[in-house]
Amino acid sequence: MLPWSAVLATFWPVDTGPRVVFAAMTSALVAASNLTKRFGTFTAVDSVDFVVNEGEAFGFLGPNGAGKSSTMRMIGAVSPVTEGSLRVFGMDPARDGPAIRARLGVVPQEDNLDNELPVEENLLIYGRYFDLPRRELRPRIDELLGFAQLTERRTSKVEALSGGMKRRLTIARSLINDPDLILLDEPTTGLDPQARHLLWDRLYRLKREGVTLIITTHYMDEAEQLCDRLVVMDKGAIVAEGSPGQLIAAHSTREVVELRFAGGALETTVDKLDGVAKRVEELPDRVLLYTDDGDTAVAAVHERGVFPESVLVRRSTLEDVFLRLTGRMLID
């Protein structure tokens, strides 16, 4: 939908610069078409198209080396685009890098906090990079330390913080400029479950406040929890796109039955399961039946005289989609 003020502004670009007008005219915060990144002869991102809308939590899902981080670095106006077009806030990263970065919050894959400075000074100097005045920064830092549950550690050295605390500080730091868009590159990799849930809680809060999030992850539960819409990337290309529910509907079944067999019994029984579900996948230790009705499938299995050691009916997850699309082979 086009706001009338924006339409008017195109004819009367009074105080707003031309860039602001352009940004207001598109509802997309990020728009990429044929976006490509090459390092020498290696193509990291291979002609991808996607749009991220305001207020959305958008995910890039994919195995290591799929091109997620390279895409993020291009959106972050740090890494130059090799080919294709990319607009962030309606601006061109090649030309308006500093102006784009002024409105971004970036949480990198690896913490890059300043070990030489205490917690609160990490936030202060970062705020100064955005040219925010000190008197504005002081209350903002108090607020962010509270948000990240680090108020008691404000004068601690960064080195002394746990992995989860460092991650929270990195997220707090990314919020210092009150960004319109936050880029999170594998935000919870390497954290324990408690730390992950605390972090997810913080990200929900941001989302509720209307902040647009772009998240890369290879954790399916994270993508299901956080993302409204996501794309699955593999070998630099986008192989699927949609909401978690849509992706499951399109690329998997509603339910999955996991059958486990005592040693050796698997080989002899798997042939008997032919046609019992939409898809039957044989793994070294178990057989997966992809079906819309798990209980009916289990009954059918028993009818054929097959009695596995254990039977588990579960809902299909993004992980099933992910493995279907990107394969079970280990990627190094």
Place this chain on the structure above:
Amino acid sequence: MATPAAIRYMETEARAYLRTWRGSAITTFLNPVLYLAALGVGLGTLVDRGAGTATVGDIAYVTYLAPGLLAATAMQIATVDSSYPVMARMKWIKTYEAALSTPLRPLDLVLGHFAWATIRVAMTTIVFALVMTMFGAATPAAALRVQLPAILTGLVFATLVTAYTAQLENVYGLSSMFRFAVIPMFLFSGTFFPIGQLPGWLQPVAYITPLWHGVELTRSAALGVASAWQPSLHTAYLVALIGVGAWLAIRTFTKRLTK
């Protein structure tokens, strides 16, 4: 009023320094005291008794040595500050990467670093010059006159060493630099004795080293004697090196950090 981006980045390095300033302040004062006492006064007494005085220009050895040592100290401080810390920010703690997620550009990081390096060198040369006057090796006026040439010398090393460090893949390149460039320069660029004492074939090598030009300029400013070349030639050489070093540093930072 917007603060220039480079100055906003400089604050980071200044804050990191302030966390450890006590230790560094002591060495800043103690080093010249120890060197001037041991070499200038201790060894200098022997030099002054022998044929040395004539060679260094009919002045006490400590007076000859002090400005040379000042230029060499400027080199040392600038080199240390632009080597391991730059590598750490580039590769280990990756704070450059963090800074480049903000409106800052690689250029701002390089210029901010040079700005702080200049201040650091100046703090050192001021303390050093005070110690020189304590030892009677310089008049207060001379202590003032040596500031600019010494700071210029430091800035040459800040820019060149930053450019060199920025393209290194690992830390071994830094130990080689100290072993094969910094220490030989410290010893053989006219700091302790005129390069006329070197074997003839080695003298042209000394002409290339930035430290020799820095020492010549600083010493002539301190003693009010003529330098080996025209002061403007020494200065032009040092300024040209600063230009080359700064250009290379900005280029390497940009290439490496915005792949």
